[in-house]
Each structure stands twice: as structure tokens, then as C-alpha cells.
Amino acid sequence: MDMPHTTIGILGSGQLGRMLVIAAAQLGIKTHIFAPDANSSPAGEMATNATTAAYDDYAALDQFAASVDVITSEFENVPSETMAHLAQFRPVSPGTTALHIAQHRVREKNFAREHGILTPDFWHVRDAASLHQAMAELQGRGVLKTCQLGYDGKGQIWIDPSDDLDASFAALGSDDAILEAAVDFAAEASFLVARTADGRIAHFPASLNTHKNGILARSVAPAPISENLVTSGQEAGQRLAEAMALVGVLALETFVTTDGKLLFNEIAPRPHNSFHWTIEGCATSQFTQLARCLAGMALGSTHSYGQWQMDNLLGEDMPGLEQLVAEPGLHLHLYGKASAKTGRKMGHTNRLITA
Ligand SMILES: Nc1ncnc2c1ncn2[C@@H]1O[C@H](COP(=O)(O)OP(=O)(O)OP(=O)(O)O)[C@@H](O)[C@H]1O
Ligand SMILES: [Mg+2]
Numbered sequence: 001m002d003m004p005h006t007t008i009g010i011l012g013s014g015q016l017g018r019m020l021v022i023a024a025a026q027l028g029i030k031t032h033i034f035a036p037d038a039n040s041s042p043a044g045e046m047a048t049n050a051t052t053a054a055y056d057d058y059a060a061l062d063q064f065a066a067s068v069d070v071i072t073s074e075f076e077n078v079p080s081e082t083m084a085h086l087a088q089f090r091p092v093s094p095g096t097t098a099l100h101i102a103q104h105r106v107r108e109k110n111f112a113r114e115h116g117i118l119t120p121d122f123w124h125v126r127d128a129a130s131l132h133q134a135m136a137e138l139q140g141r142g143v144l145k146t147c148q149l150g151y152d153g154k155g156q157i158w159i160d161p162s163d164d165l166d167a168s169f170a171a172l173g174s175d176d177a178i179l180e181a182a183v184d185f186a187a188e189a190s191f192l193v194a195r196t197a198d199g200r201i202a203h204f205p206a207s208l209n210t211h212k213n214g215i216l217a218r219s220v221a222p223a224p225i226s227e228n229l230v231t232s233g234q235e236a237g238q239r240l241a242e243a244m245a246l247v248g249v250l251a252l253e254t255f256v257t258t259d260g261k262l263l264f265n266e267i268a269p270r271p272h273n274s275f276h277w278t279i280e281g282c283a284t285s286q287f288t289q290l291a292r293c294l295a296g297m298a299l300g301s302t303h304s305y306g307q308w309q310m311d312n313l314l315g316e317d318m319p320g321l322e323q324l325v326a327e328p329g330l331h332l333h334l335y336g337k338a339s340a341k342t343g344r345k346m347g348h349t350n351r352l353i354t355a
Helices: 015-026 058-066 080-086 096-102 105-114 128-138 165-172 227-243 286-295 315-325
Strands: 007-011 030-035 049-052 070-073 122-125 142-146 156-159 177-181 185-195 201-203 207-212 215-221 248-257 262-268 307-314 331-334 345-354
Touching: 007 015, 007 080, 007 286, 015 030, 015 286, 030 058, 049 058, 058 080, 070 080, 070 286, 080 096, 096 105, 096 262, 105 122, 105 177, 105 227, 105 262, 122 128, 128 142, 128 165, 128 177, 142 165, 156 165, 185 227, 185 262, 185 286, 201 227, 227 248, 227 262, 248 286, 307 315, 315 345
Parallel strands: 007 030, 007 070, 030 049
Antiparallel strands: 122 177, 142 156, 142 177, 185 201, 185 207, 185 248, 207 215, 215 307, 248 262, 307 345, 331 345
């Protein structure tokens, strides 16, 4: 084959973009970051090129498209008009269909159900009256979330039947919300599938995830869950990726219920925090796999070397950095963010826990 000479255009400037840039560079692939804060951002400072412009700056978008071969987004909340515009000029991943579905919590859950995947009970909530109605049907604890733009547990309010529902609805501040039944889960598992333009598929081993304050804290992988659960999660991920004609990687977050069922939580059509362990833990990391997909290269092996533990480093964890640096065999990843705010993802560590 020819040597890869692709340039990948990336919308967004965060750590996922940064790790994609690093993986691409190892393959001789160039990268171009486009974001309102591209310069001196985690991704922008590593990329071959960076354009600082707004996502609705069409002149800048046109120049960007002309300078790259293929375009991806490192976050799923890029305006769909931006992606649709770019798709006129270059292949885009995720495509506009995948983005449209993944950007809305009701749409993605309906899509999952249409493809035979179980979800928690949910209601589309547009006003206080529909919240009253939904809570009457739920008859238990629920979680009210904005349908769009939520991340790291932001835009979510837990609701008990005895709560003042009008006040809860007002506090959320959105007329496009979802009420979900609170799942009493035994565990949370995530799945990641890569799909090439010609439909080839590679599954990563599953991750088992623990959240703290709505933010992912730890992943252990390959997940110590039954073979049946792994198979059903992988099949669900593949079905959704194929139905969306996704090119790239698709993450699926699920709940494992106490009676051993897998329930869909959400999808993300991009690399996922719970698969950062693949950087040292897999023959091909999630970032390398995405770079390969985008550059039209064959997919790499997703064989994992032993069992791994990934821990996120948030702003408040940074005082412990010196101790982490001294730990033999610890794989430390820092994203180069300037200020360490509480709850902000500053980096992560990967540890081999069983060889
Ligand atoms: N219906 C539910 N029942 C029980 N726990 C829930 C439910 N919805 C969310 N959670 C908990 O909150 C976490 C974050 O929720 P969710 O994935 O919907 O939010 P998010 O803001 O998209 O988060 P992230 O960016 O971390 O994926 C879940 O991983 C889970 O631990
Ligand atoms: Mg989530």
C-alpha cells in the first residue's frame, strides 16, 4: 500500500482530539484542529495545523475543508449544520445521521428501541404538566435530563415522587427534557465498536465503569462480566453503528441490571473516556483505530494485554500528581490544560492490574 498521506480535520479542541492527534502522528498522518479556541488548546497545541474560528464561520470552514482529506468531530455536540456543510466537500465522521441521533437523548433511546435494544422507561418532558404526568406513570424515583448538550452529569436533576415537580422542572431550565426511571444497576458497562467505510467491524473488549458525582471515575477492562453480556453489548453496538452507517468508532454506555439485563443508557459516536485504557492495554488503541478508519487503512487488532484500570485525574486530584509520577509502571497521561478546576478532566492513569 501507499504510505498514508492523509490529513484528518478535527472539530473540537479537547483531550479526545489531542489523543487522536498523537495517534495519527505515529502513523504519519497529519491533523488540523478547527475550534473557537484552537490555539493553545489540548488538541490545537499538538496538531499539524490549527484554525481558530467559530463553528458557524462558513468561510473558515470552507478553507478548513479544502486543507484536509477527511473530517471528524471529537465531541458530539458540534452543530449539525456545521457537519452538514462540511459533508458537501469531504467525507465526515460521524455522519449527519449519527450526529442527529446521538445529540438528543429521546431520539437515541427511540433509535435503540427500534433496533430491539432495551432502555430504561423514559418520557419526553416538554413542560411541568408533562413532568407531573410522567412521574404519575413512573411511580418512583427518576432522573430529569436535558435532551441536548449534557455531559459529565451536567443538566440532570434526580427526582423523588414527593418533590415539588414544578420547582424541579423550573430548575432544569429546559423545555426539551427526558425523565428516565432511576435504574438500580449492578454495574455500568460500555462497549466500543469501530466500523470502516466498507463496513468492516472491530469490537474492543468491554469496560466496567464507576462514576463519582456524575463523572466517570474508573474503568476496568476487559470487564469482569459474563460472556453473554459482552456479546449482547457488542451486538447492540454493531447494530446501531450499521443502522447509522457510522464510519469511525461508536461507544455504547449501558446499565447491567441486578437481574442480569443490559439496558441502553446512551451512545457517543467518537472515542470514549472509558476506553482510554486501550492506549497501553490494546494492540490498537481507540484513537489509532479511529485514525486508521479515517485514513482508509485496515483496522488493527483489538487484542488486550491483561486487565487494566483507568482512573481519571480531575482538577482536585492534581495535588497527588507527584506521588503518581513516582509509581513504577504507571502510565500517566496529562492533557496540558492550564488551570485545574474542580471536576475538570486533567488527565488519566492506566495501570495493568492482572498481566
Ligand atoms: N436512569 C438512570 N438510572 C441510574 N443512574 C443513572 C441514570 N442516568 C444516569 N445515571 C448515572 O449518571 C451517569 C451519567 O449519566 P449520563 O450518561 O446520562 O450523563 P452524561 O452527562 O451524558 O455523562 P457522561 O458525559 O459521563 O457520559 C451514568 O453513567 C449513571 O451513573
Ligand atoms: Mg454518559
